Amino acid sequence: MSFVTINDINPKVLKCEYAVRGEIVLLAQRLQQDLQEKPGSHPFDEILYCNIGNPQSLNQRPITFFREVLAICDHPAILDKSETQGLFSADAIRRASEILNQIPARATGAYSHSQGIKGLRDTIAAGIEARDSFPADPNDIFLTDGASPGVHMMMQLLLSSENDGILCPIPQYPLYSASITLHGGTLVPYYLDEATGWGLEMSELKKQLEDAKSKGITVKALVVINPGNPTGQVLSEENQRDIVKFCKNEGLVLLADEVYQGNVYVPEKKFHSFKKVARLMGYGETDIPVVSFQSVSKGYHGECGKRGGYMEVTGLRHEIREQIYKLASVNLCANISGQILASLVMYPPKLGDESYESYIAEKEQILSSLARRAKTLEDGFNNLEGITCNKAEGAMYLFPQLHLPQKAIKAAEAAKKAPDAFYARRLLDATGVVVVPGSGFRQVPGTWHFRCTILPPEDKIPAVVHRLTEFHTAFMDEFRD
Amino acid sequence: MSFVTINDINPKVLKCEYAVRGEIVLLAQRLQQDLQEKPGSHPFDEILYCNIGNPQSLNQRPITFFREVLAICDHPAILDKSETQGLFSADAIRRASEILNQIPARATGAYSHSQGIKGLRDTIAAGIEARDSFPADPNDIFLTDGASPGVHMMMQLLLSSENDGILCPIPQYPLYSASITLHGGTLVPYYLDEATGWGLEMSELKKQLEDAKSKGITVKALVVINPGNPTGQVLSEENQRDIVKFCKNEGLVLLADEVYQGNVYVPEKKFHSFKKVARLMGYGETDIPVVSFQSVSKGYHGECGKRGGYMEVTGLRHEIREQIYKLASVNLCANISGQILASLVMYPPKLGDESYESYIAEKEQILSSLARRAKTLEDGFNNLEGITCNKAEGAMYLFPQLHLPQKAIKAAEAAKKAPDAFYARRLLDATGVVVVPGSGFRQVPGTWHFRCTILPPEDKIPAVVHRLTEFHTAFMDEFRD
Numbered sequence: 018m019s020f021v022t023i024n025d026i027n028p029k030v031l032k033c034e035y036a037v038r039g040e041i042v043l044l045a046q047r048l049q050q051d052l053q054e055k056p057g058s059h060p061f062d063e064i065l066y067c068n069i070g071n072p073q074s075l076n077q078r079p080i081t082f083f084r085e086v087l088a089i090c091d092h093p094a095i096l097d098k099s100e101t102q103g104l105f106s107a108d109a110i111r112r113a114s115e116i117l118n119q120i121p122a123r124a125t126g127a128y129s130h131s132q133g134i135k136g137l138r139d140t141i142a143a144g145i146e147a148r149d150s151f152p153a154d155p156n157d158i159f160l161t162d163g164a165s166p167g168v169h170m171m172m173q174l175l176l177s178s179e180n181d182g183i184l185c186p187i188p189q190y191p192l193y194s195a196s197i198t199l200h201g202g203t204l205v206p207y208y209l210d211e212a213t214g215w216g217l218e219m220s221e222l223k224k225q226l227e228d229a230k231s232k233g234i235t236v237k238a239l240v241v242i243n244p245g246n247p248t249g250q251v252l253s254e255e256n257q258r259d260i261v262k263f264c265k266n267e268g269l270v271l272l273a274d275e276v277y278q279g280n281v282y283v284p285e286k287k288f289h290s291f292k293k294v295a296r297l298m299g300y301g302e303t304d305i306p307v308v309s310f311q312s313v314s315k316g317y318h319g320e321c322g323k324r325g326g327y328m329e330v331t332g333l334r335h336e337i338r339e340q341i342y343k344l345a346s347v348n349l350c351a352n353i354s355g356q357i358l359a360s361l362v363m364y365p366p367k368l369g370d371e372s373y374e375s376y377i378a379e380k381e382q383i384l385s386s387l388a389r390r391a392k393t394l395e396d397g398f399n400n401l402e403g404i405t406c407n408k409a410e411g412a413m414y415l416f417p418q419l420h421l422p423q424k425a426i427k428a429a430e431a432a433k434k435a436p437d438a439f440y441a442r443r444l445l446d447a448t449g450v451v452v453v454p455g456s457g458f459r460q461v462p463g464t465w466h467f468r469c470t471i472l473p474p475e476d477k478i479p480a481v482v483h484r485l486t487e488f489h490t491a492f493m494d495e496f497r498d
Numbered sequence: 499m500s501f502v503t504i505n506d507i508n509p510k511v512l513k514c515e516y517a518v519r520g521e522i523v524l525l526a527q528r529l530q531q532d533l534q535e536k537p538g539s540h541p542f543d544e545i546l547y548c549n550i551g552n553p554q555s556l557n558q559r560p561i562t563f564f565r566e567v568l569a570i571c572d573h574p575a576i577l578d579k580s581e582t583q584g585l586f587s588a589d590a591i592r593r594a595s596e597i598l599n600q601i602p603a604r605a606t607g608a609y610s611h612s613q614g615i616k617g618l619r620d621t622i623a624a625g626i627e628a629r630d631s632f633p634a635d636p637n638d639i640f641l642t643d644g645a646s647p648g649v650h651m652m653m654q655l656l657l658s659s660e661n662d663g664i665l666c667p668i669p670q671y672p673l674y675s676a677s678i679t680l681h682g683g684t685l686v687p688y689y690l691d692e693a694t695g696w697g698l699e700m701s702e703l704k705k706q707l708e709d710a711k712s713k714g715i716t717v718k719a720l721v722v723i724n725p726g727n728p729t730g731q732v733l734s735e736e737n738q739r740d741i742v743k744f745c746k747n748e749g750l751v752l753l754a755d756e757v758y759q760g761n762v763y764v765p766e767k768k769f770h771s772f773k774k775v776a777r778l779m780g781y782g783e784t785d786i787p788v789v790s791f792q793s794v795s796k797g798y799h800g801e802c803g804k805r806g807g808y809m810e811v812t813g814l815r816h817e818i819r820e821q822i823y824k825l826a827s828v829n830l831c832a833n834i835s836g837q838i839l840a841s842l843v844m845y846p847p848k849l850g851d852e853s854y855e856s857y858i859a860e861k862e863q864i865l866s867s868l869a870r871r872a873k874t875l876e877d878g879f880n881n882l883e884g885i886t887c888n889k890a891e892g893a894m895y896l897f898p899q900l901h902l903p904q905k906a907i908k909a910a911e912a913a914k915k916a917p918d919a920f921y922a923r924r925l926l927d928a929t930g931v932v933v934v935p936g937s938g939f940r941q942v943p944g945t946w947h948f949r950c951t952i953l954p955p956e957d958k959i960p961a962v963v964h965r966l967t968e969f970h971t972a973f974m975d976e977f978r979d
Binding site: 033073075087100131268334346 | 501502503504506507508509510511512514516518519550552553554555556557560562565566568569570572573575576579581582584585602603605606607608609610612643644646647650654655656657658673676677680681718749751787795799800801802803804805814815817818821824825827828829830831832833834835836
């Protein structure tokens with residue numbers, strides 16, 4: 018066999034972990050194949066994927082207006098045909114024409130400017146201004162294939178060695194731990210306080226920063242995920258102000274993962290961008306670097322497969338922006354459909370447009386249903402012995418804590434698995450429900466969780482709760498101390 | 499201003515260079531803006547971009563069938579409407595339906611399998627089999643956003659430190675030097691022989707490999723770009739066999755950049771994939787690792803903005819493939835439109851399909867025009883005093899050598915520029931023609947080149963030659979020793 022062995026591989030790659038598509042998911046895919054080939058071969062008739070924020074894979078329909086515009090932009094030749102008027106709404110045709118006029122040579126098949134098509138960045142900047150009531154500069158926008166490449170770019174820029182650290186929430190979305198590992202830096206953890214609804218305590222931030230400094234680590238940036246992934250909390254504006262002040266005082270770049278900005282389910286909380294909070298505090302462009310990540314994959318639209326997104330880079334010097342531009346250039350540009358979609362998401366139909374009412378109806382239907390699903394699942398978890406679960410105020414996830422009996426922990430040890438991975442594996446085998454063990458996101462040592470999305474179709478949520486309840490009751494009966 | 503300074507940045511990022519979108523291109527964009535705002539402000543009325551392989555930005559039209567399929571897949575709801583029959587060809591409707599049926603939940607807005615949608619990989623594998631007459635395994639295919647992310651993944655996998663080297667052709671496409679620098683490895687150069695039409699000499703490969711070894715560098719892989727970028731040559735099959743044998747004997751992974759496989763312009767040369775050549779030599783899956791990169795950006799279709807592509811990974815152990823899978827997973831998946839397009843490119847309409855004739859006509863029109871453009875430009879260059887230019891047998895580029903007078907070299911030194919950058923800058927200022935200085939691709943020390951694409955619209959090629967000739971004559975008159 019090939020002369021390349023595992024010892025020849027970059028150890029950073031070997032070390033990197035990415036649980037969202039880990040062992041449990043591969044097993045689930047095998048089980049699904051089993052069920053197709055031999056129906057009845059398992060104690061369930063379908064796999065219910067609650068492991069990944071991928072709404073359209075669970076039959077969520079795309080927003081009609083967005084897809085109309087994308088289809089026309091993909092094949093602009095149909096603009097000259099009479100049938101097009103019957104197939105597409107008038108404002109989708111108009112918007113697609115406007116977008117095509119913004120693209121040099123109307124070429125949706127051409128590489129764009131490395132930061133993305135200027136006209137689309139203008140639109141996105143207008144959308145950010147409408148959201149924040151503060152100016153946004155199209156030259157600050159870097160369009161990316163989803164949010165992930167932007168995060169990688171910033172990590173690549175900021176991390177030179179393991180002496181460079183990034184403060185990251187724990188639990189965290191494993192893109193951060195994976196990216197920091199791949200770029201050879203050190204993840205400096207700060208723990209979210211589960212007891213206060215995954216609160217972000219300033220004392221904890223300070224303690225962890227000092228601790229890292231005492232180990233000789235230069236902390237470059239603070240990652241905040243708001244709304245939270247996997248934890249589903251929405252930060253209060255006061256908390257955000259404290260965080261901004263902390264970054265300003267400590268000289269940290271604020272890396273704000275704001276991809277769930279469109280997913281807030283409770284009336285008492287609102288999304289505020291960190292840039293807006295900083296501006297409200299009187300901090301201008303030159304006072305604090307804030308990089309905001311946004312994605313078309315999340316929100317009510319959930320267009321994961323389109324790989325669209327952007328980062329808004331503010332407060333970094335010109336010569337550093339040039340380095341980011343160079344990194345963006347090495348990959349040429351983000352895909353144009355994703356770029357177009359990012360502009361649509363940030364600047365959707367307006368009151369008076371032909372599609373406005375259907376657009377709002379589609380959006381509200383999805384968001385209100387997600388809110389109901391979150392509540393039903395949260396209540397379902399909290400009804401179970403030995404499970405406590407904070408509210409999903411936003412994002413797409415619940416992150417219930419498993420208070421496992423010692424016997425279960427011992428059984429997991431015997432099976433050489435983390436207790437939450439042991440639980441998730443048993444859950445999958447018994448019910449076909451796929452969740453991600455908390456250890457994939459990191460957690461307070463000695464605590465065990467799993468991440469469960471709120472995305473299964475609403476009519477399947479009772480079945481999810483029912484299967485979980487049956488399984489969990491039996492599990493506790495089997496392992497009760 | 500912000501507390502983050504250039505000294506805080508990863509030195510690998512600072513060191514990385516990417517000339518294709520470097521200084522000259524930024525200047526060209528400014529000149530273009532000038533011309534829009536103040537027509538007549540420069541001695542030319544338009545910028546002619548010959549710097550980047552981006553055909554559709556220069557008015558090349560996309561292939562109708564491909565775009566029809568993409569548009570329907572973007573908005574499958576139109577499949578139920580009667581107008582759709584009038585707007586799209588029957589086989590595009592059929593192909594789109596087939597593709598949608600291959601996608602779980604028919605969701606073009608869902609993340610796919612990390613390697614890409616299985617059904618599309620099946621199609622691509624079938625296309626590779628038809629091309630090579632050897633089997634291809636869909637599980638070997640990793641769909642990527644263009645070819646670049648695949649190259650980055652392989653570099654990330656193979657490079658642990660500057661003691662790890664990659665043999666790269668010089669001149670090379672700067673993605674390779676940039677990616678090797680970013681991942682902290684060492685580029686081990688092997689020089690293509692300009693005198694024999696950019697021939698790849700085995701003695702040179704051996705010499706450079708030994709030289710690297712003697713410096714303590716472990717060479718992990720050999721990059722071959724065929725057809726060549728920026729050099730435009732097409733390797734002979736015999737030469738390919740020697741390269742395969744060299745990799746086999748020396749234990750090197752063969753990284754085959756085959757993105758120009760659809761761009762061969764001379765009847766005496768044919769494209770052969772390295773995998774096919776290895777199989778013809780009797781080397782099987784377990785004998786030699788060959789990774790082939792393909793892109794939708796090149797070929798006759800030139801769909802750069804769609805960011806589609808794949809790598810076919812053969813001959814690597816299962817546990818190493820798992821590491822590649824993990825790296826792919828961290829970025830979730832390639833964009834679905836690009837995935838679909840990659841399947842269309844590798845499996846286009848067949849004889850008997852409704853679109854077949856128009857598809858062939860569009861394809862042949864583009865390829866024959868590119869061949870004529872390449873020849874006209876090549877002759878144009880060779881007619882000039884102090885320029886010699888090899889034939890563009892394939893790809894999209896000419897890489898003429900500038901035999902500059904000493905006086906010009908001195909003038910460049912005084913301007914603190916490489917002589918070819920000095921020349922390219924003067925060319926742009928005088929004519930609006932944008933080329934990339936050879937120093938961006940590296941070249942034999944003391945020689946000077948530039949890369950010029952063959953992509954300007956055919957009716958503008960005489961103007962390009964005319965402007966170049968006028969400029970070059972005046973330049974030589976100014977600097978003749």
